[in-house]
Amino acid sequence: MPGLGPGIFIFQARKDEYMTISKMTLREKIGQMLCFAFHNTEYDEQIAAFIHEFQLGGVIYFARNILNIEQVASLNQKMQSESKIPLFIGLDQEGGPVLRIMRGITPLPGAMALSAGDPNQIYEITKTVAENLRCLGFNLNFAPVGDVNNNPANPVINSRSYSDDPKVVAECAISAFKGFQDGGILPTIKHFPGHGNTSVDSHLGLPVVKSNRAQVFQTELVPFIGAIAEGIDGVMISHILYENFDHEYPASLSYNVITRLLKEELGFKGLIVTDSLTMGAINSRFSSEEIVEKAVNAGNDLLIFCGKADLNEQRGIVQAFEKLVEEGKISKARIDESVKKILKLKAKYAASDIDVSKIQVQSDLARTLQNQSVTLVYNHNWVPIKASDKVLLIFPEIKLASLVDNANQKYQTLKDYLDYPQFIINNELANLSEIVTEAPKYDKIILGTYNVLKGDHQTKVFEALPKNKLMVLSLRSPYDCLLLKGIKNYVCIYELTPQSLQSCALALKGEIPFLGQLPIRLTR
Numbered sequence: 001m002p003g004l005g006p007g008i009f010i011f012q013a014r015k016d017e018y019m020t021i022s023k024m025t026l027r028e029k030i031g032q033m034l035c036f037a038f039h040n041t042e043y044d045e046q047i048a049a050f051i052h053e054f055q056l057g058g059v060i061y062f063a064r065n066i067l068n069i070e071q072v073a074s075l076n077q078k079m080q081s082e083s084k085i086p087l088f089i090g091l092d093q094e095g096g097p098v099l100r101i102m103r104g105i106t107p108l109p110g111a112m113a114l115s116a117g118d119p120n121q122i123y124e125i126t127k128t129v130a131e132n133l134r135c136l137g138f139n140l141n142f143a144p145v146g147d148v149n150n151n152p153a154n155p156v157i158n159s160r161s162y163s164d165d166p167k168v169v170a171e172c173a174i175s176a177f178k179g180f181q182d183g184g185i186l187p188t189i190k191h192f193p194g195h196g197n198t199s200v201d202s203h204l205g206l207p208v209v210k211s212n213r214a215q216v217f218q219t220e221l222v223p224f225i226g227a228i229a230e231g232i233d234g235v236m237i238s239h240i241l242y243e244n245f246d247h248e249y250p251a252s253l254s255y256n257v258i259t260r261l262l263k264e265e266l267g268f269k270g271l272i273v274t275d276s277l278t279m280g281a282i283n284s285r286f287s288s289e290e291i292v293e294k295a296v297n298a299g300n301d302l303l304i305f306c307g308k309a310d311l312n313e314q315r316g317i318v319q320a321f322e323k324l325v326e327e328g329k330i331s332k333a334r335i336d337e338s339v340k341k342i343l344k345l346k347a348k349y350a351a352s353d354i355d356v357s358k359i360q361v362q363s364d365l366a367r368t369l370q371n372q373s374v375t376l377v378y379n380h381n382w383v384p385i386k387a388s389d390k391v392l393l394i395f396p397e398i399k400l401a402s403l404v405d406n407a408n409q410k411y412q413t414l415k416d417y418l419d420y421p422q423f424i425i426n427n428e429l430a431n432l433s434e435i436v437t438e439a440p441k442y443d444k445i446i447l448g449t450y451n452v453l454k455g456d457h458q459t460k461v462f463e464a465l466p467k468n469k470l471m472v473l474s475l476r477s478p479y480d481c482l483l484l485k486g487i488k489n490y491v492c493i494y495e496l497t498p499q500s501l502q503s504c505a506l507a508l509k510g511e512i513p514f515l516g517q518l519p520i521r522l523t524r
Helices: 005-018 027-032 047-055 069-084 111-116 119-136 164-183 215-220 222-228 255-265 288-300 311-326 332-349 365-374 434-439 457-463 478-483 496-508
Strands: 034-037 059-060 088-091 189-192 232-237 271-274 303-306 373-380 391-396 421-426 444-449 472-474 490-494
Touching: 027 034, 027 311, 027 332, 034 311, 047 069, 069 088, 069 119, 088 119, 088 215, 088 332, 111 119, 111 164, 111 365, 119 164, 119 365, 164 222, 189 222, 215 222, 222 232, 222 496, 232 255, 255 271, 255 288, 255 303, 271 303, 271 332, 288 303, 288 311, 373 478, 391 434, 391 457, 421 434, 421 457, 434 457, 444 457, 472 478
Parallel strands: 034 059, 034 303, 059 088, 189 232, 232 271, 391 421, 391 444, 444 472, 472 490
Antiparallel strands: 373 490
């Protein structure tokens, strides 16, 4: 792509200039410790303020900022060319349901899909994705997920986790971060000390973990300890109250968790980033000034603010930060400690030869991994679908499972890949009687489920259908079957994406084998 190649030279020409901390202004140092979300898809007043007024250290992309890969590459090049100190340009490219770039690069299956299939290929796929992201100008990925999903009722992690087994999560997360890191992207394993054993979404409220230290070290911390030992360069801190480490402050604001546990006890020397400090667990309890003061003094290096991404509010955060330093509530030594670390890692990661023509999309690798993930859990002579079978599809109307999902995502159904009649159901159940009337006319019925809750509309449809001819297809949480009494046939695909649906359709028709192995334990 013309004009998108010189990013690396911009970095090298300015490296000596900005690496001398003594020459940096307070505003420049403060800016390096902040990462903001933005609204537009092109360079505008907000981004100009980030770079020239705030001296911002990083930006984070969401799906709303992305039109296509050419637009992203052009914007990233423009931002870097305007910035005196190279930016951290980050995104959540976790895989599966949490992907910001949906087209133009190698598709990345989600964590549980990868662990259900062939975990030995996790390194190869994440390295490929990292190399693709580098060509677009990204240098920071808020992944992989290191949470152990040991709570089936977890509303936000669930299949974003590799497993409920700490050792499996550790092995997979280590492979994933090494792939990202070797591909030139700074990874941040998340959500330290662990978001798996929670039943509250921290986007909305404050989760509390009551486990004692021994339990946390035996379960939640295992993947993080493993990743640190293997040389990961980044860790993201969660907004979770770990009562036996700090009974007052959530992890992201806790000196006990970040400095004493992560930095001193576990010996982590890399970049420490917060989860978004606009999330409900934090934003509803503290003012912006309190958040900045506590987050910095706790030991975080990069403070991320997403939310409304209002320019005036962002300006207020910068000013509050500056005021706290001037008043002595945050020491300059504490600032310098983080800024030195940030600049060191920018020297390692921020240089980027932005060029979309160099992207190598490994579709075959992604397709193979997705095919291997489809898991047949229960089967009473239901599969495969024969050409003579009359099949009915019933799919739930999908709403966001969590605010981490893309708000503008358009969900497909199995009908896009299997040409059978279909009903769409929602909590009003206006078509339940029609479904019950039509069901006897079909040999087989496929009921898609998406994060089943006790007594919800999906359970009512399930109860109304004959179990022998019914295949339940879990589209996200593999725990759906625990709330479906009498289930006989069950398939899990762990994520609702075009790739997972296509693989599922092939497996149901017998065109590929069911190779997936359930990465979690089910108690029926």
